[in-house]
Amino acid sequence: MTPGLLALIVLALACGGFFLGRFRALQMVGKDLRLLHSLPGYYGQTVALFTGVPALALMAVWLLVQPIVIETRISSMIPEADLPQGSSRDLVMADVRRIAYGLDTILARGAMSEASLSEMRADLSDIRSRMADVGVALGADVQPSVFEAAKAWRHTTGLARVGMTAATLAVALAGFGFATFRIRPEFRARNVSETFLRWLLIAASLVAIGTTIGIVLSLVFQTVHFFQLYPAQEFFFSLTWNPKFGGGSELSIWPLVWGTLYVSAIALAVAVPVGLFAAIYLAEYASKKVRGIAKPLLEVLAGIPTIVYGLFALITVGPLLRDWVAQPLGLGSSSSSVMTAGLVMGVMIIPFVSSLSDDIINAVPQSLRDGSFAMGATQSETVKQVILPAALPGIVGAILLAASRAIGETMIVVLGAGAAAKLSMNPFEAMTTVTVKIVSQLTGDTEFASPETLVAFALGLTLFVFTLVLNVLALVIVRKYREQYE
Structure with a gap:
């Protein structure tokens, strides 16, 4: 049965x-x-x-x-x-x-x-x-x-x-x-x-x-196995990523971490200002009719599959940046670049910032607004000096959620940024991220006995630790300001 x-x-x-x-x-x-x-x-x-x-x-x-x-x-x-x-x-x-x-x-x-x-x-x-x-x-x-x-x-x-x-x-x-x-x-x-x-x-x-606990233990055990086969100093102190399944691999994490941080930083640079300004407008300035139309349209972005964003980056945004920015400035000739993936990913995570920030701003007590207006403050001064500081813990949480979403994204990076692991400051060059390489190292008929395959678990554990540090940092910020305003 x-x-x-x-x-x-x-x-x-x-x-x-x-x-x-x-x-x-x-x-x-x-x-x-x-x-x-x-x-x-x-x-x-x-x-x-x-x-x-x-x-x-x-x-x-x-x-x-x-x-x-x-x-x-x-x-x-x-x-x-x-x-x-x-x-x-x-x-x-x-x-x-x-x-x-x-x-x-x-x-x-x-x-x-x-x-x-x-x-x-x-x-x-x-x-x-x-x-x-x-x-x-x-x-x-x-x-x-x-x-x-x-x-x-x-x-x-x-x-x-x-x-x-x-x-x-x-x-x-x-x-x-x-x-x-x-x-x-x-x-x-x-x-x-x-x-x-x-x-x-x-x-x-x-x-x-x-x-x-199960996820952490599985990552830790396989990572320990990896470091038994591959020297830890090469993994942490080398600057070259060049896996070869026949042997002689160079498996440094830093080109992948750099690509992950670079793409995520561009995505957040797009999503945080746009999402936060949209949330402030919808919560404090927009009429009920405008809010009822604009908020659902903005949240539609969160429902689009990431593969569709990847195709948009590959077919539209990448060639546009190459022809109008990269080639005229002599910065590159490839449509796959960090900038392409970062811009499209930033558009994708705008709803994560705007929707959560909008809910947090609306949760600020009306008495704070009334007190600010009674003191003679304008609406913009009230937003800057009263509402945003009071809503800061929730806004930090929204930004952290968007950052975690950007760090863990794969399909947009594969189609928009390419798969080249390198250390470069040029945002119009092809690079890759940790998540992309985890997938590539575990794709196909793999054997969990070689460092080229087991490195995926070491990369996953590193990504887990990195996200944990972000959470702790956000918790410290939230606790500091919550003590101030509660």
Whole structure:
């Protein structure tokens, strides 16, 4: 049974439990609600929660642990002598998974029976032809042990799926029976339901923390592996980025960091003044009619896909800057440049600054405006000396969000700025960013055992640390001014 179908069955049981629990509580008191400790819905909620939550939690944990256990068990079946020269066990296990998928497809099409599969031995030519028929490509050297491991993988996965189905349904039915049996008129169903929901909400709130910890740990472990293969001093103190998957790579981070900062700085130089001035106008000067038209039109920019912005940069903005600015001034002849990507990215992040700043400015108490006007200040003086300082923490947050969006952008940089990693002050030259190189290093059939691939995790960790520093800096600024105006 597939996980999706199993989850639907559990949810159906939980829904049935809700109605049964409610009906049973009413039946016990002859529909006299005064005799119940809690409202009938709470009795139904208890049955539904005890039926669905433990079963779905078990299924989630099972799905997380199962691949790790199966991978470890099946990997031990392949001897070191059967690993292709220059390859790793991870690549061989990828072939095992592909063969197992191909066998499932062949059996589903009726091209082979279970009996013939169990009797089939490693006739490699027959295996390749059968796999090719279902669109599965195998590595160059497939050993008999790999085929046997694939059959074991398929068999073990099937058993694990059956076990997950049985265990999940057993837990759901046990919770269903336990909660139904506990229903009594004096049973404190409301207390149980609210306590259960409170812990459920706490668990949901911990998902963000757990996700962050998981991301950081995955980056740290792979980064440590990278520095075991590539010297850290070359990564941090060299100035050349030149990856070669055959060996002899130069993997310095600084050309990528420079490109990221350069493109982001131009984008913010466009977005912050335009977005902030637009927010001030919409909040303080525009009529309701103008605001009702202009604000939605401005926010449309946030809904345009980034690939469309990239195409706009490639086809329109890049050639325009090249023909009208770069070539006449002798600064370059390429339509791909930092300026192209920065300008288009700045337009894209204008709504991040304007919408949030507009909401923050509108949240400033009207009493501050009235007090300023009562002191004889003009509207512009009130905006400059009262409203903007009071709204500064929120405006800093909006600018930080826009900066994070600019730092993490990829498609606009690929199409607008190119992929050249270099250190240059000329904004009309092609450069690239950290995110672009993370994608390029992990694209294709990569092996997580070479520094050319693992460098993507070191770049990701560096980007994470850089964004964390920006957040801390913004927090310091916000706290300083919040103490002043609250």
